[in-house]
Amino acid sequence: MINYLLVQYLIIWFLCSLLCFVTNAQGPSSLLHKCDEGTYVSGSTYGENLVNFLFSTVEASKTQVVFNSTVGNDPSDRVYGMFMCRGDVNSDVCAECVSKASNEVLNYCSNQKVAFAWYDYCFLRYSNRSFFSVYSLQDENIVAWMWNTMNVTEPDKFNQVLTNTMNEVADRASNDNQPDQKFGVGEANFSTSQSVYTLAQCRADLSSTNCTSCFSSAISFMPQGCPNRQGCRVAFPSCMIWYELFRFYNITSPSSSKDNSKGKRRLSKPAVIGIALSTIFFVVLFVGTFVLLKRRSRKRYDSEMQEANDEDESLTIDPESLKYSLAAIQTATNNFSVDNKIGQGGFGPVYKGKLPNGQDIAVKRLSRRSGQGAEEFKNEIAVVAKLQHRNLVRLQGFCLEGGEKLLIYEFVPNKSLDYFLFDQEKQRLLDWSKRYKIIGGIARGLLYLHEDSRLRIVHRDLKAGNILLDESMNPKIADFGMAKICGVDEFEGNTNRIAGTFGYMAPEYTTSGQFSIKSDVFSFGVVILEIIAGKKNSSFHQSEDSRDLLTYAWEQWRHGTPLALLDPTLNNSSVENEVLKCIHVGLLCIEEDVDRRPMMASVVYMLSGNSVTLPTPHHPSVSRCNTSKSVPEEIESDRSDTRLLVGSVSNSSSIELQLR
Incomplete structure (x- = not known):
């Protein structure tokens, strides 16, 4: 009997070889995007020059494989850009790749002046400074x-x-x-x-x-x-x-694609028919094999994730790759000195530390009296260790020794968003350009969790206190102790224990335990309105008719005075359009009806687009409690827990992005 596994490899090899000759069969995929910190205002001269440059690249790619351009007369608003296609592709593939890159780079690098991206078949780069013929170490x-x-x-x-x-x-x-x-x-x-x-x-x-x-x-x-x-x-x-x-x-x-058949032997009609039938046969056989492999992979992955939820201390990741000794962490934090303490979370204190190589770290020390035991500890490690995005806090490692449960993260120097946003003096440091960048960064981080990461992640506790700010005030989503993993084809689940922070939790979650990626969208809408108002939803009292920030924002929108929501320190008419757009998006995110809330992909598009027609918002949900404390799995219902099965994830290839 023919070895079944051998047949699978032969089929995959055949199709890979076939697809390599048919270059247009697959669209160009991105390998790397990088954006600089400098930003420009939407609708500015630089933004217009950038759009003109990207339009010119799409046109030039139809006839050229390399293109350098400078757009703009004023040096302060000038755009320098280039694209380059792979040396073995034809003009059609080149044009398709450059067109996709030109469209996607604005989403990845919204309102940022410098960006570049590698794709399968092309490379795109632009900057506000000339980089032509310049190479930097x-x-x-x-x-x-x-x-x-x-x-x-x-x-x-x-x-x-x-x-x-x-x-x-x-x-x-x-x-x-x-x-x-x-x-x-x-x-x-x-x-x-x-x-x-x-x-x-x-x-x-x-x-x-x-x-x-x-x-x-x-x-x-x-x-x-x-x-x-x-x-x-x-x-x-x-x-x-x-x-x-x-x-x-x-x-x-690629230039040899013209007719050059002279002296070459043409295939006969029977040969053409034979090749076509053989190709169809292999495609059908491949589809059947793929379905079987996917089922096997799904069962195996479900089993692995079930093991990760067991109550023992075993981990589903390689312990040696992330493991730190307790002695090393004690030395780094001066034995958890009070002077090194930089924060207090719902599950324990956070300390700043320094490793022997000089790297700064943040150590989350889980309280033994907290609600987070081995289950939540393993959950946070398993989830965060696999996530790589510029708007997510990166997990460096962990320590599980001497009764301690420690999580080691990259150190983010500017503390959390609420440290600045809800302090009357410090909030002045957050001008509108910084707040707008923070909103966009959070949106892109959530989009990665919901759609672009290997697993679909529902954060369940998105709030200003869980948004950390780096040295350039870029946002990084943190604290995945309450996160839930959904299948790649699943968007929601149910739990008999509610976890999160009142004032940020979606109504369907607090009342029935139903969570989904739309729950995170609701929380994000609350965060948007808080960033605009500079006030916390759970402690907001502006009028007798407004029980919280959400209803106040809706009332002002309905009465045609939405800018009344704006933090007085940001009273600047030049940013009104961006503020109005953000209020509009925020109201769409906090809709009572789950189906009316947009997906994060749509939110990112709305925030980055300058001429996007937005749907009409409806009356939002109202808060059911007036506290901002985290609720680590405390409110129980009388239903049995429905565990969400995790969908299969292909392990045929892996990708990792690292800024060294």
Whole structure:
């Protein structure tokens, strides 16, 4: 009997090879987006110049593979930009990739002056400063990589062949004298039956020396980022390398797509029919195999997540990769000195620490009297360790020793949003541009949790106190101790224990225990209105008819005076349009009817778009309690708990973004 697993590999290999020749079969996917901290005001001259540049890139990509442009007469508002397509793709693929990149980069980098992005088939970059023919060693501090999860069978021999081949291809690309590309591909045999295929590309405007330096950094990173993997991509802001065990690039030049059939043998009609039938057969067989594999993967993943919810202390992640000793944390925090204490959460104090390498950390020390035991501790580790986004606090590790439960996070210096927002003196430090950036950053962080991360995450306790601010006042969502994991195709669940903070919790959650990604949308709407008003929802008393901030905002909107909600310290007519848009979006998010609340993808689009027609908001839900304390699983219903099964997640490839 034919080995079933072997058949699966043959089918996948066949389709991968087929799709590599049909380049247009898949749309371009993003490997890296990076945005600078400098912002511009919507509708400003810089914003208009940027839109004009992106429009010109889409038009130029129809005929060019490399394009540099400068838009704007005034140096203070000038936009410098470029795009570059991969050296083996035709004009149609190039145009499609650049068009997608031009549209997406504005969502990823809303109102920011500097951005660049690598895609499968193209590269896009713009800035308010000229970067043409300029290479900076700081570029090597930003790296993204993607790898195949399967390992090679003979790693020593493979790595030797790979390194030699990649160096040759990189050298060829660096010294490419064509004016529109620095690009190279190559292949080499490392066994009697297998070859490795390599690709390297550098920014066309850089010198050979600069490209060699960039390629050298990328190649030296491969053993660390993709050890012994069957495939890997490493991207820096100025170059990219890629290898696979199958041919993923076009052999011929894209310019050779014209009719050149003279002297070549044409396929007969029976041969064409045979190829077509064979392709259909393999596609049908692949679909059937894929369904079976998906079912198996779902069952296996459900089993793993069930184990993660058991009451023992076992973890579903590699302990050695994140584990810190208690002695190391005690030394870092001066034995949890009072002088090192920087905050007090619902489950215990938070201390600042410094590791021996000089890195600052924040240590969350879970109280033994708190409601968070092994269950919540494991939940926070399992969830946060897998999340990588610039608007989420990054988990560095944990300690489970000597009766202590410690979580080690990156240190975010400017404390939490509520520390500034609800203090009459400190809130003056938050001008409208900072508040608008904070709103947009929180929205993008939630969008990642709901739709772009490997698992669909419902935070369940989004509030101003759980939004930390870094040195540039960029927001980072924190505290995932109450988070719930939904399946990739599921959006809601039920619980018989309510967790969260009154004043931020959605009405369907407090009354029936039903939580969903729309619960987070409701909480985000509350946070938007608090940021605009500079006042806390749970302690807001503006008039006898307004029991909370939400009803007050609705009343002012209904009466045509929504700007009455605006914090008096922000009384500036130049920002009225942005304020009105944010109030409008906030009211849409706090709708009583769950179905009327927008998804976070729509929210991000509404906030970033300048000419978006927004739906009409309706009367919001009213608060049912007047306290801002967190409620760690305290309100119980008489229903049995309905545990939410986690959907399957493909483990065929992984991606990680890290700012080193």
